[in-house]
Amino acid sequence: MKINVQSDLQHLAQDAFSAGGALAGIGSLAKETLGDRVYGELRALLMAGKLAPGEKLSLRKVAEAIDVSMMPVREAVNRLAADGALEVLPGRAVRVPIMSLGQFHELTRIRLVLEGFAAEEAARNASEADIVAMAEAEHVFRAAAEADPPKSTEAVTANHQLHATLYRAAGMPTLFEMIERLWLRAGPVINLDMRNDVERLKGGSAVQAHAALLAALRVRDGAGARRAIEADISAAAAHIARTGGLADD
Template structure:
């Protein structure tokens, strides 16, 4: 499994709406890196549309702080500071924890089956000699959103999506850097506890498992990536 390519707009969907959904998927699935520049022209060509719909989609994502415009008018994926990353994570713990609680109360057997299949695929990818980092991020995202969608709370889902638009690139950065969590299958183990809790409709246990998963990733990235970046910046300034 590799990075999902951009596609042309399906029949019946507006060009700007299609561009927005495609760009969101790149961010949500961690297929772009923090600080990565996005070319409007190249993106438009990949979608088979003009630049204008892409520009409209980018403007909306800039408004959501999922993308940013640099002083020289380039569009790039934001680089969150450690403080911003911590803030987003704390909000995720509350919103996603609540979504999981609600999902646990009504989780059908069909959802449990889908989650176990996704988690098994995630485990196989993590066990591969050369794990496909894009596949790991996308499978993790797919599993989480299967649960959140089952809460049947559209407004809450949109709020969670907005947070993931900002957090997806950081997860991608961590995995591409050779995350120990991939080797140890940490997320897979947390997911097992989450799925078991959903199956037994134990809302509190499901919330605890989900929050443990988020906290584990947060702590690892904070210690490994942000600490390393801080050391690199200090070395670059000779301090």
């Protein structure tokens, strides 16, 4: 497991090198620090579920894997810990938090409120370009989910892109950040599940919810968009609560 982590980190380090160059051109003109880069890489790893709950990280190992000193890693880990995406135990150890069933339920209820609100706002404010982008993401997601065998990684990415585009379209940056933070917490659980249980993708509840969402958005039906998102979240959460192997606590 540790070995997998390191290989993942090295892999992402290379990706981030090129991706960083691309982002430097597109994104903010402000030069990003090394700490920002490490933060982004660890964040992507967590969001994609590449780091399993309970998995321990070592600042030195991570630093060596992506070829920087310990300092930027410390900064990144501290920020992720502030986000609740990592946990720094008093006993000199940092790990991916282990979520209990109760915590997962709470997270789901908050997601219903916050993402439902964002969906309703997005129905009012989304541009045509936003809706087109979401339709494309939905198309990619469905293709990946219905492939045989399902392309789980692509499905996870497309699913996130679909949701992120929706929430960004609400036009409330702070709300978007808060939701992203929730996804960061849920990522290890949700995506680990999606990858381990690809059959769920073929069930179609997600595809169905996404279709209903797009239909609602096209007629600016805020309540309908909220219902669609709530159905999507609830279905996924119910499945994970059953099979996610969460601690009883």
